[in-house]
Amino acid sequence: xxxxxxxxxxxxxxxxxxxxxxxxxxxxxxxxxxxxxxxxxxxxxxxxxxxxxxxxxxxxxxxxxxxxxxxxxxxxxxxxxxxxxxxxxxxxxxxxxxxxxxxxxxxxxxxxxxxxxxxxxxxxxxxxxxxxxxxxxxxxxxxxxxxxxxxxxxxxxxxxxxxxxxxxxxxxxxxxxxxxxxxxxxxxxxxxxxxxxxxxxxxxxxxxxxxxxxxxxxxxxxxxxxxxxxxxxxxxxxxxxxxxxxxxxxxxxxxxxxxxxxxxxxxxxxxxxx
Amino acid sequence: xxxxxxxxxxxxxxxxxxxxxxxxxxxxxxxxxxxxxxxxxxxxxxxxxxxxxxxxxxxxxxxxxxxxxxxxxxxxxxxxxxxxxxxxxxxxxxxxxxxxxxxxxxxxxxxxxxxxxxxxxxxxxxxxxxxxxxxxxxxxxxxxxxxxxxxxxxxxxxxxxxxxxxxxxxxxxxxxxxxxxxxxxxxxxxxxxxxxxxxxxxxxxxxxxxxxxxxxxxxxxxxxxxxxxxxxxxxxxxxxxxxxxxxxxxxxxxxxxxxxxxxxxxxxxxxxxxxxxxxxxxxxxxxxxxxxxxxxxxxxxxxxxxxxxxxxxxxxxxxxxxxxxxxxxxxxxxxxxxxxxxxxxxxxxxxxxxxxxxxxxxxxxxxxx
Numbered sequence: 001x002x003x004x005x006x007x008x009x010x011x012x013x014x015x016x017x018x019x020x021x022x023x024x025x026x027x028x029x030x031x032x033x034x035x036x037x038x039x040x041x042x043x044x045x046x047x048x049x050x051x052x053x054x055x056x057x058x059x060x061x062x063x064x065x066x067x068x069x070x071x072x073x074x075x076x077x078x079x080x081x082x083x084x085x086x087x088x089x090x091x092x093x094x095x096x097x098x099x100x101x102x103x104x105x106x107x108x109x110x111x112x113x114x115x116x117x118x119x120x121x122x123x124x125x126x127x128x129x130x131x132x133x134x135x136x137x138x139x140x141x142x143x144x145x146x147x148x149x150x151x152x153x154x155x156x157x158x159x160x161x162x163x164x165x166x167x168x169x170x171x172x173x174x175x176x177x178x179x180x181x182x183x184x185x186x187x188x189x190x191x192x193x194x195x196x197x198x199x200x201x202x203x204x205x206x207x208x209x210x211x212x213x214x215x216x217x218x219x220x221x222x223x224x225x226x227x228x229x230x231x232x233x234x235x236x237x238x239x240x241x242x243x244x245x246x247x248x249x250x251x252x253x254x255x256x257x258x259x260x261x262x263x264x265x266x267x268x269x270x271x272x273x274x
Numbered sequence: 275x276x277x278x279x280x281x282x283x284x285x286x287x288x289x290x291x292x293x294x295x296x297x298x299x300x301x302x303x304x305x306x307x308x309x310x311x312x313x314x315x316x317x318x319x320x321x322x323x324x325x326x327x328x329x330x331x332x333x334x335x336x337x338x339x340x341x342x343x344x345x346x347x348x349x350x351x352x353x354x355x356x357x358x359x360x361x362x363x364x365x366x367x368x369x370x371x372x373x374x375x376x377x378x379x380x381x382x383x384x385x386x387x388x389x390x391x392x393x394x395x396x397x398x399x400x401x402x403x404x405x406x407x408x409x410x411x412x413x414x415x416x417x418x419x420x421x422x423x424x425x426x427x428x429x430x431x432x433x434x435x436x437x438x439x440x441x442x443x444x445x446x447x448x449x450x451x452x453x454x455x456x457x458x459x460x461x462x463x464x465x466x467x468x469x470x471x472x473x474x475x476x477x478x479x480x481x482x483x484x485x486x487x488x489x490x491x492x493x494x495x496x497x498x499x500x501x502x503x504x505x506x507x508x509x510x511x512x513x514x515x516x517x518x519x520x521x522x523x524x525x526x527x528x529x530x531x532x533x534x535x536x537x538x539x540x541x542x543x544x545x546x547x548x549x550x551x552x553x554x555x556x557x558x559x560x561x562x563x564x565x566x567x568x569x570x571x572x573x574x575x576x577x578x579x580x581x582x583x584x585x586x587x588x589x590x591x592x593x594x595x596x597x598x599x600x601x602x603x604x605x606x607x608x609x610x611x612x613x614x615x616x617x618x619x620x621x622x623x624x625x626x627x628x629x630x631x632x633x634x635x636x637x638x639x640x641x642x643x
């Protein structure tokens with residue numbers, strides 16, 4: 001593993017770990033705690049012993065908000081990807097293995113769905129619903145994310161179905177359902193996992209973009225995009241409340257991409273060794 | 275001939291309907307097979323041998339495939355059997371070994387599991403018992419240190435080892451009829467020998483009926499009881515393996531044998547190839563399909579397709595108007611030689627070369643076994 005990938009992996013572990021145990025970290029401020037309300041607040045403060053990354057324009061601790069913001073991004077990205085893999089993998093395997101009328105209908109539907117821009121869809125649905133929270137965001141994500149996974153799953157299932165071991169399974173009297181579960185799906189999964197590593201950072205960016213536009217999770221819930229948006233107002237006075245979440249976002253997305261690249265290369269060199 | 279008939283194929287046709295037209299892969303094949311015997315189906319790429327085996331086993335998928343005729347297995351027509359009945363036969367009664375062990379094993383499943391996959395499905399064997407059976411089978415097919423290899427994935431084994439695994443997995447349910455579709459083509463020569471011997475041994479020990487599909491006459495020589503030579507989707511010659519080698523009747527079989535390189539030849543002898551190329555199955559020549567490449571071709575061959583008829587003794591059949599060794603064949607050869615037909619000249623040339631190197635031309639020697 002090259003050193004850069006090591007750094008990226010460490011970073012991702014740090015982000016995931018702190019987001020997971022945020023409630024248990026001693027001394028970590030409540031991310032929505034606004035110091036000025038209670039009288040001790042200093043807004044736009046630089047790094048201090050009590051606020052490691054300083055405070056924002058309503059005197060909230062930036063580090064605490066970054067850590068809690070990671071929760072939103074990660075829960076959104078991972079749950080949407082998981083649904084994509086499960087739904088897309090299942091439908092794609094079925095379509096690719098059984099072919100026929102079912103495949104034609106499903107793929108026509110997927111193609112229609114794919115031609116509809118997901119981002120506009122997000123904007124539309126979250127505006128129409130009016131109320132916004134993480135659950136709703138994830139639900140919208142589920143609706144829009146499964147078609148590409150179905151496509152990838154079907155393409156892989158098509159290739160796998162043509163392999164001799166599927167014919168061999170038939171030749172020993174395996175039922176079609178069992179072939180689907182035991183032969184096709186396990187071989188479709190790696191392709192979907194590889195695809196999802198590319199999809200994860202995109203979803204994190206999507207969530208941040210929505211939050212930046214004020215269409216993500218409702219304020220004051222912390223999210224990276226929302227933090228950047230809020231810091232925008234005082235950008236000329238204090239740039240740091242915008243820099244920290246932007247840097248975190250950059251690091252996280254870059255790390256995912258770097259890791260995905262490494263995994264892909266590893267997988268390629270391994271299959272070359274076979 | 276003792277024993278009962280286990281498989282009888284009658285007038286089997288298989289066609290693929292492609293955008294460029296109907297591709298007749300198998301065109302009216304009939305043969306019968308006695309229990310406990312072994313049959314070799316020989317032919318070059320595209321001769322329809324694999325499609326024939328897969329048609330009998332009903333493994334041709336796709337909506338553009340059409341199979342007609344019948345294949346009676348123990349008196350029941352496999353081609354007319356409902357899917358459910360067929361599934362009961364697959365694995366338990368009929369099994370198949372595939373050409374490429376790289377692709378015929380699931381890359382995501384441990385080999386121990388692959389071997390007993392069907393036992394678990396068909397015979398309700400529990401996990402523990404299945405593992406023991408898998409171990410016994412792996413030992414039987416001579417996988418060294420089976421104990422440590424049972425939990426490996428296919429890519430961790432060599433090609434020969436993998437083919438042993440797929441043989442073990444085909445044998446697991448003790449089928450009475452085993453198809454081996456080019457079981458050694460993807461393996462290197464030393465391993466081929468071992469795998470073929472393994473198959474022959476298992477066939478004898480289990481009194482199994484076996485069909486080996488191959489493009490290599492060396493594979494059937496001395497191993498199978500009967501041989502069937504296919505060309506362009508038809509059987510051109512059919513006899514016991516000894517007869518095929520000793521009393522070759524069809525010019526195509528003869529040409530195949532002539533193209534086996536022999537160790538007695540001096541080095542740098544050009545390989546004797548069959549001139550011309552196999553016919554395109556969508557545009558078959560009129561008359562005999564081998565006529566454009568045959569050194570004995572006569573006008574009649576271009577017009578009438580010769581039927582498969584008994585020639586000589588003991589069930590030897592060939593589809594040729596001028597069978598090798600007959601007077602008519604010799605006359606045809608002389609006539610074509612004086613007409614300077616290219617394929618005839620090529621054959622005459624290689625005959626001369628053989629004579630000068632002191633090897634009888636019409637006798638395949640030990641080099642092919």
